[in-house]
Amino acid sequence: MTDLDPNPFGPDQPCFGCSPDHPIGFHLRFAREGDEVVTRFTPGPQYQGPPGIMHGGLVTTLADEVAAWAVIGLLDRFGFTASIQVRLHRPMRIGVEVEGRGSILRHSSRTATIAVRLSQGGVDALTGELTFAILDQAAAERLLGGPLPEAWRRFSRAST
Numbered sequence: 640m641t642d643l644d645p646n647p648f649g650p651d652q653p654c655f656g657c658s659p660d661h662p663i664g665f666h667l668r669f670a671r672e673g674d675e676v677v678t679r680f681t682p683g684p685q686y687q688g689p690p691g692i693m694h695g696g697l698v699t700t701l702a703d704e705v706a707a708w709a710v711i712g713l714l715d716r717f718g719f720t721a722s723i724q725v726r727l728h729r730p731m732r733i734g735v736e737v738e739g740r741g742s743i744l745r746h747s748s749r750t751a752t753i754a755v756r757l758s759q760g761g762v763d764a765l766t767g768e769l770t771f772a773i774l775d776q777a778a779a780e781r782l783l784g785g786p787l788p789e790a791w792r793r794f795s796r797a798s799t
């Protein structure tokens with residue numbers, strides 16, 4: 640297992656899922672294990688929906704982050720989430736460690752589709768497929784509505 644650089648986008652990146660400084664975020668870190676990225680995370684009570692159960696939207700956010708890091712860690716690109724298809728098979732329990740795994744199902748230079756599995760105690764709680772658009776710098780700047788920070792540029796695809 641190889642730990643991935645937790646901060647390839649520089650110290651000021653604001654991501655809810657992985658910024659180490661986010662006041663209410665997940666603070667996720669990732670490792671590469673063969674053809675997968677892996678993270679471990681224990682949801683706290685601030686992430687509840689029903690009592691004792693993680694909010695389904697936040698479970699999906701966790702899946703989105705795992706998939707985004709599969710694009711970063713396995714393809715060395717940044718992808719913007721374009722579609723999310725998930726099934727929540729079991730409740731995600733607060734206070735119990737979640738293992739998240741992401742792998743590449745298929746990819747081109749312009750898109751990547753990622754398989755994600757979130758489990759607790761070895762039992763799947765979420766499985767899904769998420770597709771990401773890998774943009775060139777100009778398209779990423781149109782999406783952001785401003786300049787792409789320097790540290791992000793190497794994760795864009797080449798312009799065609």
Ligand SMILES: CCCCCCCCCC(=O)SCCNC(=O)CCNC(=O)[C@H](O)C(C)(C)COP(=O)(O)OP(=O)(O)OC[C@H]1O[C@@H](n2cnc3c(N)ncnc32)[C@H](O)[C@@H]1OP(=O)(O)O
Binds near residue numbers: 657719721722
């Ligand atoms: C700091 C570190 C952070 C790391 C983690 C980040 C975690 C989460 C990542 C995000 O949250 S990103 C923010 C949430 N996502 C967005 O705001 C994206 C909103 N959607 C868009 O801006 C556009 O719809 C999008 C850029 C995704 C696609 O725009 P276009 O359709 O104009 O792009 P284009 O036409 O160039 O299409 C690019 C490719 O994506 C494909 N595509 C577009 N939408 C798709 C879709 N919904 N499903 C599947 N494929 C799709 C499209 O077919 C095409 O494939 P091909 O080139 O192979 O033909």
